[in-house]
Amino acid sequence: MAKGEYLGEFEQIVLLALIRLADNAYGMTIRQEIEKRTGRYVSIGAVYATLDRLEKKGYVDSWLADPTAERGGRAKRYFELLPAGSSAIQRSKEMLTSMWEGLDVDGDLTPQT
Amino acid sequence: MAKGEYLGEFEQIVLLALIRLADNAYGMTIRQEIEKRTGRYVSIGAVYATLDRLEKKGYVDSWLADPTAERGGRAKRYFELLPAGSSAIQRSKEMLTSMWEGLDVDGDLTPQT
DNA sequence: GCATTTTCTCTATTATGTAGAACCTGGACC
């Protein structure tokens, strides 16, 4: 398989968080969104490393905004989904869906006929 | 990460394939099941490496069956899901589901209110 | 100035994903 053909587990999560946040997606909010929705602890380094990878693959892009007039208002690096990212996350979903199909009736995890 | 706290992307797929195959889950059939359902090429080494890891984590177990009297009838190593594996895959699903919630209306990937 | 806040960058390490060659074992064939 070619390298990076499929999104990793955390890459999927980060991409979805970014999508949810629409025009307010940057490192800190992405981290918060993931923690809020999944309850999973996320280190900030993990988020940025993943975002960088997604950007390198052409799934998202980012730009530095102007600093805002608040305490600690350092310039934020915003992210947005690119079309390739949209396809990638759809593909990931379809793959998992096809594997789950027909399982999980009443949480039973026994293949149903 | 706390080591191995979450299932990787391919780990999820392998686990689901194994579940689907019920009492006929061994290396070759698992590989086939994944290729059949997802269309994704899977090397046999990838499958076994992943199965070994899942076993080490206590998510599945395996045993060697007796060789069968067929051409190429080498003893097969069968796999089965353990309760911890069942929980793990459920958790993975819930995590992704919570991230997808409300998205993907008509494949649109724009957060819906 | 200097402390404090929010955010981003960088480094290091472990975990996961991946391919493929080598090897094992029985049947078929002659």
Place this chain on the structure above:
DNA sequence: GGTCCAGGTTCTACATAATAGAGAAAATGC
């Protein structure tokens, strides 16, 4: 009974993804 074939597994090596956390920037408040 040797050789090839088919279905299986093991092993090894390397590439990519996940993760934590310390440190550096940049802005405000006093």
